[in-house]
Amino acid sequence: MKHICLSIIGFGVVGQGLAELLTTKQALLRHDFGLEVTLISVANARHGFIYREDGLDIPTLLELAAARRPLTEHPGIQHWAHPLDGLQATGGDVLAEATGTNLRDAEPGMSHIRAALAQGMHVITANKGPAALAAQELFALAQQHAVQLRMESTVMAGTPVLSTIREGMAGTSVSAIRGILNGTTNYILSAMSTGRDYREVLAEAQALGFAEADPTADVEGYDALAKILILAFLVFGRSLKPADVFRQGITSITGEQVRRAIENDRRIKLIASLVSHPENDTLEAKVVPIELPLSDPLSRVDGVMNAITIHSDTLLEVTVIGPGAGRIQTGQGLLADLLAIAHTQ
The missing domain is CATH 3.30.360.10 (Dihydrodipicolinate Reductase; domain 2)
Structure with a gap:
């Protein structure tokens, strides 16, 4: 059984869609792909970055998000006010970057992706900003650190265009x-x-x-x-x-x-x-x-x-x-990229 420690930064519609799929398809991931995914950290702009080494409980996170309650109410977590600080302190195997698209300077997604690649994490993203404005730089950084950068969800959500x-x-x-x-x-x-x-x-x-x-x-x-x-x-x-x-x-x-x-x-x-x-x-x-x-x-x-x-x-x-859009549909694109990375490990 392969094991991946996953971090999701951007726990809005898309990030929650991926988290929901990890729960509803847990048995399929184990049986068909021999894969166990542990969600170790989640972040959003309002509540910062939360981390639990043994894994976060996804149904609890989704309930908190639906009720607009702080993610910090999840029991047994460590907390950082700024997502980038939390990511650099905790790492993981794969970062799912799902913050909103910014076509001016691609932040904060650009910094998240750069940091993850630089510390040897694979990255999957639904964020069009970094992909549109700095793809060459980011793919070169991924190659430099021998990790993958995948972005299926940036073009037509989960509909397989790039692949x-x-x-x-x-x-x-x-x-x-x-x-x-x-x-x-x-x-x-x-x-x-x-x-x-x-x-x-x-x-x-x-x-x-x-x-x-x-x-x-x-x-x-x-x-x-x-x-x-x-x-x-x-x-x-x-x-x-x-x-x-x-x-x-x-x-x-x-x-x-x-x-x-x-x-x-x-x-x-x-x-x-x-x-x-x-x-x-x-x-x-x-x-x-x-x-x-x-x-x-x-x-x-x-x-x-x-x-x-x-x-x-x-x-x-x-x-x-x-x-080309939707909570689960875009989450599916991220999931497909996650499985592609797991397949090569």
Whole structure:
């Protein structure tokens, strides 16, 4: 039986989703994967970092979080006010970094990941900030310390995109990627195709929890842009900056444009794309609304679903469709990465 001591920093929706899966799938992990995972530490911004060498009780943690009570009420723990201090003092085998995405300087996730890698911990992350802004640096640091850095959840939550391209499609030469990488904008555009108004649908999406109170990151294309930066490095080995991506959101799309597209047997979708131009060694990166013909599989992906089409030499087109957000769905991406690390130990 393999044994992994796990630390989760960022015990919000995603961190709790992973913790819940560790409980509900404990028997499966033991039976099918020969793996025992002990959650030794957890941290959030409000309550700091808690640690128990023999392991924390996950149901107790989830109950405390649901009741908005301090995690420090867990019995028998050591406590640090700052997560980074606690992580450096206690370590572990794997860090699951699940703090919120910050596309300005990627903190505090960047510091957490750097510290974990530097002290020989593997890292799995759902945080788009460090992955989008500093993937090259972080992968080099992981290699330097002979550990793994995995980030499946950063692109389409638990839907296997990165592992499909990097492992399932190993040996292919990818020439382009096109995707619907944001569920909020896809929900809005799908609803507008039935004749509804943008503002009405946005308000509904916010009420349903599909959109934030400030929806800028989604509707202006910044969330999809971050995912394009991640894919640019992991698939094409190119470190792009946000300014290298041509970005246009959906806020200027009118009902008339949507109706006209439908009359022409087309659908408007916010498409994030990367196209390699080997003749001049460039990588074209865009996030823009595009009218797609109904023959394009991406045109038929509706609601909050995500999808990505990978163009390559040997497989031509491969399209992966699945959820791109959600507590359990994103937790599943972290769990898959954890199992991939355990498999190599």
